[in-house]
Amino acid sequence: MIDCPESTTVQTIVIGGGQAGLSVGFHLAKLGLPFQILDANERVGDAWRKRWDSLRVFHPARYVGLPGMRFPGRGDAFPTKDQMADYLVEYARRFRLPVRNGIKVNRLWKEADQFVIAAGDQVIRSENVVVAMANYQQPRVPAFAAELDPAIVQLHSHEYRNLSQLREGGVLVVGAGNSGAEIAIEAARSHPTWISGQESGHIPWQNDGFIGRFFLVRLLRFFYHHILTVKTPLGRKLRPKLIAATAPLIRVKPEGLTGCGVTRVPRMAGVRTGLPLLADGSTLDVKNVIWCTGYHRGFGWIELPIFQENGEPEHEEGTVRSVPGMYFVGLHFLYSMTSASLVGVGRDAERVAKAIASRARILKPGLTQR
Structure with missing residues (x-):
């Protein structure tokens, strides 16, 4: 006591x-x-x-x-x-x-x-x-983040505010969920930008469009709020998978990323000579890494x-x-x-x-x- x-x-x-x-x-x-x-x-x-x-x-x-x-x-x-x-x-x-x-x-x-x-x-x-x-x-980053060149600016999405925090040069966004997709599109306005990570799926309509915001969002809300619950057989069946899975993209679509100049690359697997190492064995010479890798x-x-x-x-x-x-x-x-x-x-x-x-x-x- x-x-x-x-x-x-x-x-x-x-x-x-x-x-x-x-x-x-x-x-x-x-x-x-x-x-x-x-x-x-x-x-x-x-x-x-x-x-x-x-x-x-x-x-x-x-x-x-x-x-x-x-x-x-x-x-x-x-x-x-x-x-x-x-x-x-x-x-x-x-x-x-x-x-x-x-x-x-x-x-x-x-x-x-x-x-x-x-x-x-x-x-x-x-x-x-x-x-x-x-x-x-608690923001989560992989242990190998410490091996990146000290000159590379590293930010978790929890710390990122705007583009003024970034150095001139390329940006690698690690994590292709909603945060990663939105931050990547923002970074691509003024920096060469890559995004790594597996796509988690996406909502198949424009969330900001007329039909999306007035009609389809109501359908999605009803499904998520009343159908996917611990009280329904479907909700109980899917709950373990949904807890572990990354949420689908809501506002951004995969084609929207490429249309804004964001380049998709394989997942980041480690570090080689101070640079991000991708799963295909290549490295990226970037000046900034933004970790959109979730939380503990x-x-x-x-x-x-x-x-x-x-x-x-x-x-x-x-x-x-x-x-x-x-x-x-x-x-x-x-x-x-x-x-x-x-x-x-x-x-x-x-x-x-x-x-x-x-x-x-x-x-x-x-x-x-x-």
Whole structure:
């Protein structure tokens, strides 16, 4: 046990103050439950604010509002990352959600019936903990990245903001998912650009086109939100593959990459004489490498026996049965294919908040769970 003068007790601690944590907070407040939201960022919305400058949300604004507050502006527009960040700030303000920013949780464990959360020199105890964040927390790059020539600029997509960070000369984007494709197209405006990695498939229509944004996006949303769930035979069958797979390209099409001057090359397999070595044995003489190679889960601070062999938390629709009072919101395919997105996080947050209320035996009269 840590002896800390700042030790406090709160009924429910929500770890993570992005869209998942704020959605949980909304529903806990609606149920009259005491809670605090802890977030490592200095400001609400920073997780969006710190992405690359040209990033836009993949869904039209009409689908990205959180529970209780629609996204402002035109419903068919695709919000920018800064508009998304500002929306989250206003959301937290409007519902007076108790977000404590600049609080990075270092450890989480349990003593008797209480959870213990260590954050720097602070210790907080609680009856319930909601880990409200996605599976993608720590940028992942291959070990051989350290062998590249020190003169080559290396950035993970998590660090990339705009073209001003790059040296004059060629750019290799490693990873052909959505982030890699969009960053490669941006880089090709002013640099010779190559992209390596296996294509993950693509949505066979223009997401930004009239038919796409007004009709087909609704069809896709319905399929991802209501069909691909843990409640349907199809969802249960496909879930393991979808969790492990890279998402298909949404806004960019393969022909769009080549049309913008991006050259497709085999995957990067290593380093030779300080240069990127491709799977076909050739090397690329580039001055910049942008790693769009995904993230580690980053849950090493959770000191509880809740993880499967593959590193994923063991849960049922966000509730960890083996550790009462432990919950997750925001994980990829927690309940449905939309669970980690703005489209689906609110539904999962409501379910978890009601589970907490039921556990505490203080569910408000007249409020029933679905």
